[in-house]
Amino acid sequence: MISERKSRALFARAQLRIPGAVNSPVRAWAAVGGAPLFAARATGAYLYDADGNQFIDYVCSYGPAIAGHAHPAVVDAIAAQARAGLGFGASTELEVELAEIITSAIGVADKVRLVSSGTEAGMTALRIARAATGRSCIIKFDGCYHGHSDSLLVRAGSGGMTLGLPDSAGVPAELAALTMVATYNSIQSVEELFRKNPGRIAAIIVEPIAANMGVIPPEPGFLKTLESLAHQNGALLICDEVITGFRLSFGAASEKTGLAPDLIMLGKIIGGGLPVGAVAGPSRYMDLLAPAGPVYQAGTLSGNPLSVRAGIETLKLLKQPGVYERLEVASARLEAGLREALLRHEERGCVNRAGSLLTMFFGPSQVRNAEDARSSSSSRFTRFFHAMLESGINIPPSQFEALFVSLAHSDDDIDRTIVAVVNALGAASGG
Numbered sequence: 001m002i003s004e005r006k007s008r009a010l011f012a013r014a015q016l017r018i019p020g021a022v023n024s025p026v027r028a029w030a031a032v033g034g035a036p037l038f039a040a041r042a043t044g045a046y047l048y049d050a051d052g053n054q055f056i057d058y059v060c061s062y063g064p065a066i067a068g069h070a071h072p073a074v075v076d077a078i079a080a081q082a083r084a085g086l087g088f089g090a091s092t093e094l095e096v097e098l099a100e101i102i103t104s105a106i107g108v109a110d111k112v113r114l115v116s117s118g119t120e121a122g123m124t125a126l127r128i129a130r131a132a133t134g135r136s137c138i139i140k141f142d143g144c145y146h147g148h149s150d151s152l153l154v155r156a157g158s159g160g161m162t163l164g165l166p167d168s169a170g171v172p173a174e175l176a177a178l179t180m181v182a183t184y185n186s187i188q189s190v191e192e193l194f195r196k197n198p199g200r201i202a203a204i205i206v207e208p209i210a211a212n213m214g215v216i217p218p219e220p221g222f223l224k225t226l227e228s229l230a231h232q233n234g235a236l237l238i239c240d241e242v243i244t245g246f247r248l249s250f251g252a253a254s255e256k257t258g259l260a261p262d263l264i265m266l267g268k269i270i271g272g273g274l275p276v277g278a279v280a281g282p283s284r285y286m287d288l289l290a291p292a293g294p295v296y297q298a299g300t301l302s303g304n305p306l307s308v309r310a311g312i313e314t315l316k317l318l319k320q321p322g323v324y325e326r327l328e329v330a331s332a333r334l335e336a337g338l339r340e341a342l343l344r345h346e347e348r349g350c351v352n353r354a355g356s357l358l359t360m361f362f363g364p365s366q367v368r369n370a371e372d373a374r375s376s377s378s379s380r381f382t383r384f385f386h387a388m389l390e391s392g393i394n395i396p397p398s399q400f401e402a403l404f405v406s407l408a409h410s411d412d413d414i415d416r417t418i419v420a421v422v423n424a425l426g427a428a429s430g431g
């Protein structure tokens with residue numbers, strides 16, 4: 001048994017002063033139960049909890065830690081920047097540099113506005129789309145998450161799916177009514193919404209690879225058809241690449257599939273582990289933002305030098321040759337091991353993977369939308385999760401989150417993980 005005395009005590013202490021004991025719901029382990037681990041430190045592929053247990057970590061801060069936790073180049077850059085000042089309320093050369101890196105990596109991005117979270121990126125992208133079209137409604141997909149702003153917290157993936165709350169209290173019905181929900185990988189569901197709401201839809205917003213209901217790759221042609229449908233109907237296509245941006249290649253995953261989105265949301269990786277978000281796109285849309293244009297958006301700590309420097313250093317690491325190939329090889333190895341483990345134990349389920357994002361679903365033989373994902377067995381996942389933890393492997397505490405593989409995961413780490421998976425499936429299949 002791993003020791004969890006301190007995590008348990010900290011959880012109890014946190015319950016008294018922090019709502020639900022956490023500052024973001026998934027950390028409470030509501031879906032899997034037990035005292036959630038409290039992290040003490042993390043380096044490379046390993047995370048250490050308050051009790052000193054070591055775990056091979058596949059949460060990776062939910063994406064930002066693609067170079068591994070606390071990569072020395074990133075940490076040194078942050079430390080140097082801290083000594084030079086934490087923020088100025090004035091622009092810096094660093095912001096220009098990061099904007100140049102992002103716009104040179106993403107074809108449709110003439111310009112980029114930095115914000116402090118993916119949530120803000122979503123709010124801002126919608127506001128631009130509504131201003132550009134003069135329309136109010138949007139289409140999003142069941143199970144896709146775009147941050148927790150009012151308009152986007154409708155059928156929004158992992159958090160709500162895990163807790164069984166499809167929507168949030170406190171979102172005005174009038175606002176939620178402007179958000180129309182389609183089915184991922186179903187063009188027909190999108191066509192129907194356009195047919196029923198002519199001239200009302202400002203934008204389709206989509207994760208080009210869904211990663212917040214477990215990983216669900218788009219089927220061939222799905223994204224391209226979305227793009228044409230949006231444009232035929234005078235709407236914008238917003239690709240939410242907060243997870244996928246710079247995760248599968250140096251740039252936007254949507255562009256890799258031949259898309260030219262009207263707006264792209266970024267976050268996570270581009271802040272190298274510190275708070276960040278961004279909206280990028282062609283000048284004709286980006287210049288709608290204040291002070292160039294009439295769409296207001298602002299932030300005291302937007303483009304703060306610590307996040308920006310951490311982001312620049314992380315992107316420099318990702319720019320090196322062979323990086324994405326290494327991630328692909330390690331992730332494919334893990335995928336193969338998971339599939340083999342399912343077969344070996346005659347466990348029903350499937351593994352979805354896109355680059356270094358993957359999910360093993362218990363139950364369904366195929367998962368291509370939120371309904372399929374919801375049909376998977378949470379109780380089976382829960383037993384698996386705890387068995388993995390006992391073996392020293394930290395995976396996200398929900399069936400509906402992606403595992404993140406980083407550059408720090410060695411072949412040996414992956415192999416140890418596969419052994420743990422085989423054992424976990426064996427142990428859990430009896431109970």
Ligand SMILES: *Cc1c(COP(=O)(O)O)cnc(C)c1O
Binds near residue numbers: 119120240276
């Ligand atoms: C994480 C995430 C967000 C929200 O980003 P925050 O920084 O947590 O606000 C938005 N969209 C997607 C696809 C995400 O994975």
